[in-house]
Amino acid sequence: DQQVKQNSPSLSVQEGRISILNCDYTNSMFDYFLWYKKYPAEGPTFLISISSIKDKNEDGRFTVFLNKSAKHLSLHIVPSQPGDSAVYFCAANRAGGGADGLTFGKGTHLIIQP
């Protein structure tokens, strides 16, 4: 039951270029979306989030786009840096938040090549 899907297990991008990570969801009750970054042997680190009332949120090099009709979101990293190499998880929470936990995707391993 994959309510949050990240279909690319890995992505390789050259340093300085744009990294685009994609995420699809199936549960129409989700209304809050987050991206986390994870290094090996560490916990997920919060990067950026977006509420369903918006279609874009930007924070420095990171921008998240939300297309509600397509149930799709993407994370853009510009420019990509070597320290961005990590696993990126898309996560979602349902309407009103509740105390439900986040539903995570399986992650995309981003590799930034020099």
Add this chain to the structure above:
Amino acid sequence: EPEVTQTPSHQVTQMGQEVILRCVPISNHLYFYWYRQILGQKVEFLVSFYNNEISEKSEIFDDQFSVERPDGSNFTLKIRSTKLEDSAMYFCASSEALGHYGTQYFGPGTRLLVL
């Protein structure tokens, strides 16, 4: 910057033994969570906790699991009788509020190995 801390970082136990995983959430946060990640799989929600009681729990959180906030700072996950399939990374998280009013911040995790 405030952070969630977890102890121990690694725990090895024999099947059938009880384990307690400990977490210190961010001090002004009110909502606490446990997640787990089995090797090669995605991060899965176990339980949320607010005002000294469980708010929500997933199907994974069965009777062998329990959570407690024994004092003003610690938040614990107890597994009563561990099974081989409990081997995983266990992450604690906390948030100031719910949903888009409160981002969940994660600790570094405890790697549990059940032999």
